[in-house]
Amino acid sequence: MSNTVEQTFALPSGFEGLAKFRAWGLPTEGERIARRLETPMPEVQEYYDGMMAELPKIMAYLLERPATNTTAEDENLLFLMFSLHEIAQAVEIYGCGEVVDGADVRLFTSVLNRPGGEVA
Amino acid sequence: MTSVEERVDAPETGEDHRRWSSLYPELGKGPIDTERFISEERLDEERKLIFSKSWLNLGSVHDLQGNNSFFVRDVALLGVSLLVVQDKAGKIQVFHNVCSHRGNKLVWEADGPCPYQFACRFHGWGYKADGTLASVPDEEEFFFEGDLPNKSTLGLVPVRTEVWNGFIFVNMDKDGTETLLEHLGPLGESLQDFPFDTLELRYRYDVPDDANWKVILDAQNEIYHLPMLAPLHRFLGGGAFSTNEDGYTRLYDFERLGIHTVYTSDSDAEWVDTPLRTAMANLHPEYNVVKLPNRGPFVFHVQFPNMVIGFLGNFMFTYNIWPVSVGHSVWEIRMHYPKAKTLADRVCQDLMKVRFRDLLCEDVTGHAALQIGLTSKARPEIVLGEQEVQIRSFHKNVDDYIARSTNV
Numbered sequence: 335m336s337n338t339v340e341q342t343f344a345l346p347s348g349f350e351g352l353a354k355f356r357a358w359g360l361p362t363e364g365e366r367i368a369r370r371l372e373t374p375m376p377e378v379q380e381y382y383d384g385m386m387a388e389l390p391k392i393m394a395y396l397l398e399r400p401a402t403n404t405t406a407e408d409e410n411l412l413f414l415m416f417s418l419h420e421i422a423q424a425v426e427i428y429g430c431g432e433v434v435d436g437a438d439v440r441l442f443t444s445v446l447n448r449p450g451g452e453v454a
Numbered sequence: 455m456t457s458v459e460e461r462v463d464a465p466e467t468g469e470d471h472r473r474w475s476s477l478y479p480e481l482g483k484g485p486i487d488t489e490r491f492i493s494e495e496r497l498d499e500e501r502k503l504i505f506s507k508s509w510l511n512l513g514s515v516h517d518l519q520g521n522n523s524f525f526v527r528d529v530a531l532l533g534v535s536l537l538v539v540q541d542k543a544g545k546i547q548v549f550h551n552v553c554s555h556r557g558n559k560l561v562w563e564a565d566g567p568c569p570y571q572f573a574c575r576f577h578g579w580g581y582k583a584d585g586t587l588a589s590v591p592d593e594e595e596f597f598f599e600g601d602l603p604n605k606s607t608l609g610l611v612p613v614r615t616e617v618w619n620g621f622i623f624v625n626m627d628k629d630g631t632e633t634l635l636e637h638l639g640p641l642g643e644s645l646q647d648f649p650f651d652t653l654e655l656r657y658r659y660d661v662p663d664d665a666n667w668k669v670i671l672d673a674q675n676e677i678y679h680l681p682m683l684a685p686l687h688r689f690l691g692g693g694a695f696s697t698n699e700d701g702y703t704r705l706y707d708f709e710r711l712g713i714h715t716v717y718t719s720d721s722d723a724e725w726v727d728t729p730l731r732t733a734m735a736n737l738h739p740e741y742n743v744v745k746l747p748n749r750g751p752f753v754f755h756v757q758f759p760n761m762v763i764g765f766l767g768n769f770m771f772t773y774n775i776w777p778v779s780v781g782h783s784v785w786e787i788r789m790h791y792p793k794a795k796t797l798a799d800r801v802c803q804d805l806m807k808v809r810f811r812d813l814l815c816e817d818v819t820g821h822a823a824l825q826i827g828l829t830s831k832a833r834p835e836i837v838l839g840e841q842e843v844q845i846r847s848f849h850k851n852v853d854d855y856i857a858r859s860t861n862v
Binding site for chain 2: 412
């Protein structure tokens with residue numbers, strides 16, 4: 335079995351085009367915050383623009399998917415959305431990854447890590 | 455709660471200007487002292503006369519993993535470690551998390567399913583979920599005869615425990631007689647029928663905060679600062695919370711509920727959110743559907759002494775602000791949502807979380823700056839305006855509680 339990167343980051347059918355953003359498909363809040371803080375803003379903007387363009391299609395799909403028994407493909411799509419949320423305020427409010435005039439946002443990493451808690 | 459216009463003691467309609475001080479003249483209009491935020495003696499009083507006497511919230515059933523599970527909560531101010539246990543039948547009881555043998559801290563894990571017995575790491579004394587001492591290694595070597603003491607008296611020490619709407623409370627005053635419902639008073643009545651059981655806990659933050667616990671609570675207990683403090687505050691201050699024609703926030707309502715308080719804010723009809731959130735509102739048919747029976751987009755209850763039950767749109771946040779020392783606290787933040795039915799609902803939960811989390815991240819810097827300024831003793835008093843009536847009320851409640859406890 336070949337082991338391409340695309341295969342390790344599977345997405346639901348019809349969303350293969352988002353695989354180019356696989357680096358944003360991060361399962362934990364801590365990882366997403368770290369990437370928000372370390373990624374140069376042009377790359378953040380590119381991700382924001384790319385995801386915003388696909389938003390109607392993504393939400394239409396997720397509205398049909400139940401919240402339980404999530405497949406690995408759906409989970410990856412969710413992680414891409416969570417990363418979009420994570421960087422949206424960097425783009426729309428702050429103009430950078432940090433919370434401007436705020437504390438270190440890494441202080442705000444959910445301590446829940448179990449079924450019913452954060453998806454992790 | 456009743457809207458202010460419906461209350462018999464309401465000011466004249468349209469009398470927005472300084473309406474709260476006329477509605478609650480007992481709160482006064484003068485400054486309050488800064489010593490209360492920076493003095494060791496004051497914290498000592500609060501420890502003895504408030505936190506050791508009052509019902510305290512330790513979290514909720516959401517912190518447990520169902521029947522036959524536990525969590526541990528260390529309360530630094532009181533120097534206690536507490537073991538919260540839900541037994542197989544669902545009953546919740548809190549114990550001192552201390553082994554009866556040599557006084558060791560019994561359970562070191564934060565939470566989990568109940569083991570067969572809670573076994574002490576020092577010598578292996580084992581306790582059942584109901585606190586009874588079940589096993590003592592090499593028991594023959596002990597003197598469990600008569601009152602030396604008898605083994606049956608060596609179970610875990612229970613703490614007064616009551617559960618209200620899924621929220622778990624303790625009272626460390628073993629001689630106290632006030633029930634939790636008496637403590638909650640009109641706040642409990644106003645939220646008694648709220649559908650807390652329809653919510654799920656998704657996120658919890660335990661944020662170290664370099665400020666006195668009351669500085670943190672005060673900073674959250676008003677919206678006057680919104681248009682000024684930091685970028686996301688300023689964005690939301692532009693109308694996510696009600697503003698007057700000059701752009702200043704206005705409380706929609708404020709009410710004293712016994713020793714607790716509530717304030718509410720509406721939002722401006724013409725306010726426009728960010729592109730992402732505007733798009734999401736258009737793409738998720740239930741994004742703007744009100745699911746919780748709140749009387750406005752923002753409702754903020756202060757449950758005396760150190761808990762907040764707040765609602766913002768369709769999500770509930772709770773704060774438990776735990777003093778550690780005069781100028782240091784832990785700000786526990788939990789976010790709860792109506793249970794997700796679809797993955798699109800999960801997405802909306804996360805979107806709301808990031809918005810709120812970044813907002814509070816801005817606040818943390820503000821808390822620390824306040825503590826620095828207060829600690830400098832540059833001024834002996836702070837000044838409060840009409841839009842900060844909640845803070846005035848909270849400190850009167852604190853002062854009154856200390857005075858009452860002193861007299862008991």
